Every structure is written in C-alpha cells, then in structure tokens.
Amino acid sequence: MVDERQPDPDLSPSTRLIRGGVVFVLLLGIALVFVPWIIAATGKYDPMIGILSILVGLPFCIGAIGRLLFRLFRLAKGGSLVGVSFYTVLVVFLAGAVILREAIICVVMAAPFWAFSGWLGVVCMGLTVRRAPNRPRVNGAAFLLVPYAMLGAELYLQPSAQTYVISRAITIDAPPEAVRPLLKEMRDISPDEGRWNISQDLLGVPRPVSAVVTGETRLARWQNDVSFEERIDLDTGTEMRWRFAFPNDSISRHSDRHISPDSAHLRIETGGYRLEPLPGNRVRLTLDTTYTAQTPINAYAYLWGELILGDIQSNVLQIIKDRAERKPPRNTTYTVL
Secondary structure, three states, X not given: OOOOOOOOOOOOHHHHHHHHHHHHHHHHHHXXXXXXXXXXXXXXXXXXXXXXXXXXXXXXHHHHHHHHHHHHOOOOOHHHHHHHHHHHHHHHHHHHHHHOOOOHHHHHHHXXXXXXXXXXXXXXXXXXXXXXXOOHHHHHHHHHOHHHHHHHHHXXXXXXXXXXXXXXXXXXXXXXXXXXXXXXXXXXXXXXXXXXOHHHHOOOOOOEEEEEEEOOEEEEEEHHHOEEEEEEEEEOOOEEEEEEEOOOOHHHHHOOOOOOOEOOOEEEEEEEEEEEEEOOOEEEEEEEEEEEEOOOOHHHHHHHHHHHHHXXXXXXXXXHHHHHOOOOOOOOOOOOO
C-alpha cells in the first residue's frame, strides 16, 4: 500500500502543477461558496454580521483542508507541507478579494486574521492526521464545518456597542483671527496640501477638496466625488461642534462598500474644532471625532479607526496650519489608489 504521507517522487512537473491547481480551485470554491450562506442568513452580502466566521473560521478551515489535500495528493511533506499549505491560504485570500472586488482597506484589515487563522488551521490538521491518519474524510468534514458553526453562533450574538473619540491637535504660528475663517471655509484644496500619511497616500482614502459652511451646515467634499455634511450645533468662535450626516453612499462606495459611516455596525456621530490661544500670538487647534462601533472585534476596529481618522484629522489640521501661516503646498507627488 502506498504511504500517502510521503510525496510521490515519480510525479512529473506537469502533474504536480495540475494537482496543485486542483487544490487551489477547491480551496477557492470553499471560500466563495461561503458567500451564499451569508446572503441566505442575512438577505444580503453583509460580512459584518458573520465577521468572525469570515476572519477566523473560514481561513482556519481552508488552511486545514489545504494541508489535507496536499497530503492526499502527495505533493509535499513535513515542513514544506506546512509552508505550501500556508501560502496557498494567502493566495486564496487574495484571489477571493479580487473576485469579490474588495477594497484595499478591507484586504489590509483582514490579512492578519487570515494569516494567523490559516496557519492555525494548517497546524491543527497536522496534529489531527497524526492522531487519525486513516480518517481523511472525517478529518476534512470536521474542519469544513467550522466556519458554518461560527456563522450560526454569530447570528445569535449581539456584540456590545462602544463609543470612541479620536483626537489630534496642532500648534499654529498665527493669531486666532487668521485661523477662524479657515474653519468655516476652505476651497480648492490641492492634493499637494497637507501631510503625507498611510491612510490617504497608501490605502487610497480620498483627500479633502473643500469644506464650506452654508447656514448651519458645513459641506465637506473629498476626492472621487465623496461628500458629507457636518450640521453645526455650536459655534462660539473658540469652539465649533457638529453632527455628521451622510446623505449619500459616496464614502462606502470609495472605501469599503460593506461599511457605511451611518450603519448599525459603525456610526460616525459628532466632531468639532477647539481653538486655544497661546502666548506669542499662536494657537493650538484640536480636531476630534466621536463614533460608535458595534462589532465582535471592536478593539481591533478601534486601532484602525485611530489610524485612519487620525491620519485624516492630522492632514486637515496641517492644511489649516499651512494656510494660516501662508506656507506653500508641499512639493510631493504620489498616486491615489
């Protein structure tokens, strides 16, 4: 009887390629077939409802099944079996993201979960087959059920809502009267204004184009036809507070279509400026944003909120500082993704 645990030395390169392609297609099919289950459970493709099963259960399953298939097809062994299975999980992840047209932000945020969970699935399958080497079908079926069991559990869980405040501040070498008008009107903001940051220069978050107060509403426009409103509740000259309003879906259309800034999972609520006079005819300008998240991974989402909202705030503050101090735009070129 042939020992299926050892790679077959007689396999030709073309046969290995074909078998490897079959494994990849099977694993990609396992990943994509999970989408109809989410649609059946929620009525739409809303991965935020099954986020743990997608980020943890699905890559765990694919890593485990991948190792089992590579073993059964006798394509690798030992350490190479672990490595081949793990990298296949990552390729399946990227291929699925392309097919489902996921935004780059979504891919980057999900990548650590997929990498760790996929690796864990590879390792756990290795332990399982060593204990029960003659039960490949049972082993495969058990691991295949993991994401579906997690999805079923998530449908009955109600994650807690948590409110977070992101804040950035900057010192401006200009008097308050030079700064105040910029809080109410900034037009024709060029891509060269502001500062370099990860979110807008690498991850493709649009940069601001204008922000103008009309009546009691501050209309903000960004690149890629993104727009939203800030409805002013307080304007004392040293402080401006507003409530966010999103009359269109332009933000989710150009960032992550699964996440709306005014949804049950994420609600960007209020924001505002605070202007503090400093000695030497200077001011300290603070910009803050308050939002509520309701997901099973609030703590992880907060880290990304700190990065993305913090980058946006720092960029806006730098634009105000440069304009108040009448500094020219930075001489930097880049491509918005």
